[in-house]
Amino acid sequence: MPDPTPLKRSLSLSVTSLYGIGTIIGAGIYVLVGKVGAAAGLFLPYAFLLAGVIAAFTAFSYAELSSRFPHSAGSAAYIHEAWHRRWLVQLVAVLVATTGIVSAATMANGFVGYLGLFIQIPDYLVITILVSLLTLIALWGINESAVTVTLVTLIEVGGLLFVIYVSRGATAVHEWPQIFDAPKWDAWPGLLVGSFLAFYAYIGFEDMVNLAEEVKNPSKTLPRAILIAISVTTLFYMAVAALAVRTTSLEALAQSEAPLASIVTNAGHSPAFIGIVSMFAVVNGALVQIIMASRLLYGVAKKGMAPWFFTGVSAKTQTPVVSTLLAGAIILLFALWLPLVLLAQITAFIMLVIFSLINVSLIAIKMRGAKMGWGAISFSIWVPAIGFLLCFALIVFQIFA
Known part of the structure; x- marks a missing residue:
């Protein structure tokens, strides 16, 4: 079999960071704010802060692993380096690809709801056209795709800035001292439940490592980009959450299917703009997931742990054609046949297992004393230990809650 065409290294720190922000910001902040508020109450900003801290520990683990092993295939490659068990690597690769595919299908379903605010088109037609177009964009080329994601990310961030701007002068339902008061002991159960829900809004940073073979100087760029993305996202989430509980009653926030639109409406503005931005957020997230799933299939096939034809790369665009087309086809199938809630539940549970x-x-890698390459970073072993305990606690919570 001839050596496959290598992927093109063209992504800088700024583009990769914006790409990461785009993978995180999306359905979580646009849809879950109300549900998190229902659990955390006035301490909604603290719920997102705590969720960000929880996510950060796993983000630090990904950052170190990406600097130690800057290879495409991300999570699957890291599992291979730790355990050298082919079956485990294949299992993780399937799990990660499944989350990307299921998550993209979830977003495709979500797009239908947002579009329905403006025009009524049969669901199956909207989903088919959307997934087909996004698959073509992913085939277009990684730099072009990343630029597309970056542009949409700027629109998403602009939407959040719009919410922050218009709501800052709105009539206050709750005052700042109430919102940022230290939580009492009896508030912590609800705050923890809200934090667990808010954690879903941070899923996405792990997708960035699948671009390792297309990032300039990945050992330095990827860790920095991951940390930048999660830090910036946390600041945005806290700002939006604080203004949400300041300007909207907890009851209205919890019941709203479009909480950011409710915030804007309460501020005396039309929700049309934020509705359009929400659709862009869904499109952005779905495109990112298609790219992630296809690059993962390419990466594991390149290591000989998946059929060789997944390594097929277009000589013109230098993108993995077969894996991208397959990912798009499965996403379309899931989006057409599985309900939205089930898709979201599957995604969340699998991601916690992977984390x-x-x-x-x-x-395991640290305890084995594995050698580190030049430029690699290293955190204390307590970082992944705490990350594991927090993720395991979330899994237990999902099972028994």
Whole structure:
């Protein structure tokens, strides 16, 4: 079999960071703010802060692993380096690809709801056209795709800035001292429940490592980009959350299917703009997931752990054609046949399992004393240990809650 065409290294720190922000910001902040508020109450900003801290531990693990092993295939590659068990690597690769595919299908379903605010088109037609177009964009080329994601990310961030701007002068339902008061002991159960829900809004940073073979100087760029993305996202989430509880009653926030639109409406503005931005957020997230799933299939096939034809790369665009087309086809199938809630539940549960395995893998690598390459970063072993415990706690919560 001839050597496959290599992927093109063209992504800078700024583009990769914006790409990461785009993978995180999306359905979580646009849809879950109300649900998190229902659990955390006035301490909604603290819920997102705590969720960000929880996510950060796993993000640090990914950052170190990406600097130690800057290879495409991301989580699957890290599991391989830790355990050298082919079956485990294949399992993780399938799990990660499944989350990308299921998540993209979830977003495709979500797009239908947002579009329905403006025009009524049969669901199956909207989903088919959307997934087909996004698959073509992913085939267009990684730099072009990343630029597309970056542009949409700027629109998403602009939407959040718009919400922050218009709501800052709105009539206050709750005052700042109430919102930022230290939580009492009896508030912590609800705050923890809200934090667990808010954690879903941070899923996405792990997708960035699948671009390792297309990033300039990945050992330095990827860790920095991951940390920048999660830090910036946390600041945005806290600002939006604080203004949400300041300007909207907890009851209205919890019941709203479009909480950011409710915030804008309460401020005396039309929700049309934020509705359009929400659709862009869904499109952005779905495109990112298609890119992630296709690059993962390419990466594991390149290592000989998946059929060789997944390594097929277009000589013109230098993108993995077969894996991208397959990912798009499965996403379309899931989006057409599985309900939205089930898709979201599957995504969340699988990601927690993967995060737990990643943290345990880094612990094993550290305890083995594996050599580090030049420019690699290293955190204390307590970082992945705490990350594992937090992720495992979330899994237990999902099972028994």
